[in-house]
Amino acid sequence: MTYELSETPDAARAADGPARHAHRLRLNKIPEVTVYFWIIKVLCTTVGETAADLLNEKAGLGLTGVSVLMSALLAVVLVVQFRTTAYRAGVYWLAVALISVVGTLISDNLTDNMGVPLETTTTVFGIILAVVFVVWYRRERTLSIHSIDTTSREAFYWLAVLFTFALGTAAGDLVSERMDLGYWLSAILFALAIAAVGIAHFTLGLDAVWSFWIAYILTRPLGASIGDYLSQPTGDGGLGFGTVVTSGLFLAVILGLVVYLTVTRKDVADAGRVARPVV
Numbered sequence: 001m002t003y004e005l006s007e008t009p010d011a012a013r014a015a016d017g018p019a020r021h022a023h024r025l026r027l028n029k030i031p032e033v034t035v036y037f038w039i040i041k042v043l044c045t046t047v048g049e050t051a052a053d054l055l056n057e058k059a060g061l062g063l064t065g066v067s068v069l070m071s072a073l074l075a076v077v078l079v080v081q082f083r084t085t086a087y088r089a090g091v092y093w094l095a096v097a098l099i100s101v102v103g104t105l106i107s108d109n110l111t112d113n114m115g116v117p118l119e120t121t122t123t124v125f126g127i128i129l130a131v132v133f134v135v136w137y138r139r140e141r142t143l144s145i146h147s148i149d150t151t152s153r154e155a156f157y158w159l160a161v162l163f164t165f166a167l168g169t170a171a172g173d174l175v176s177e178r179m180d181l182g183y184w185l186s187a188i189l190f191a192l193a194i195a196a197v198g199i200a201h202f203t204l205g206l207d208a209v210w211s212f213w214i215a216y217i218l219t220r221p222l223g224a225s226i227g228d229y230l231s232q233p234t235g236d237g238g239l240g241f242g243t244v245v246t247s248g249l250f251l252a253v254i255l256g257l258v259v260y261l262t263v264t265r266k267d268v269a270d271a272g273r274v275a276r277p278v279v
Contacts, residue, residue, distance in 0.1 A: 031267040045223025048100025054243035103165025118174040125167035168220020183229035190222040
């Protein structure tokens with residue numbers, strides 16, 4: 001997909017008053033939205049689903065214990081991410097992988113431990129995410145991921161990412177389990193929804209920033225459905241590879257791609273870029 005996610009000139013002028021401009025001293029902290037971005041994002045969402053199940057089942061800590069452990073690890077990595085002065089592929093994607101696990105665990109805790117219906121969690125996470133976007137835009141006058149160059153914008157970005165994962169988990173479980181579509185059909189449904197967003201953007205002029213965020217949300221249930229299809233027993237509609245094999249395979253691919261991007265820097269945005277085709 002091609003996404004023009006930079007601020008418009010008017011938005012940039014509105015956001016860049018003298019006081020605000022003085023704080024914009026860093027390079028953009030987010031990678032260029034290339035095909036590699038979407039591949040790794042889907043892989044991370046799959047790992048978020050399977051790794052959460054793996055840790056819950058094998059570590060013996062229970063959902064609460066695993067949630068505390070993974071949240072602590074995420075906090076450490078985010079501290080490192082916030083302290084970097086530019087995009088670092090390894091740090092950034094480790095944060096995404098961990099936040100995918102934590103987002104999954106938040107949804108699972110509410111559903112499995114507290115008995116909150118999936119319909120409720122999906123609705124609540126959707127409202128929270130909408131509030132994050134509204135506050136983010138009112139404060140910064142842009143939701144562009146090509147302008148994550150201040151601490152404030154980076155904080156809003158990661159908060160939005162967290163709730164896209166939580167929302168995607170709840171919505172994915174709602175569709176695949178409560179609506180009884182199964183993992184494979186759910187994956188196809190979410191893939192078609194992402195394709196529809198792309199078509200709406202290219203042919204109907206759907207705003208680029210919103211196209212990105214809608215697709216970003218939808219990749220979460222897509223990746224989760226793929227992960228469940230691969231890892232769950234055949235009797236439950238999966239292929240029976242298990243969470244260990246599925247998580248290990250996807251983590252290996254993620255690692256390979258991150259190393260490749262670290263070396264080639266193909267996902268580092270050009271300074272001063274206004275627009276660039278992604279694929």
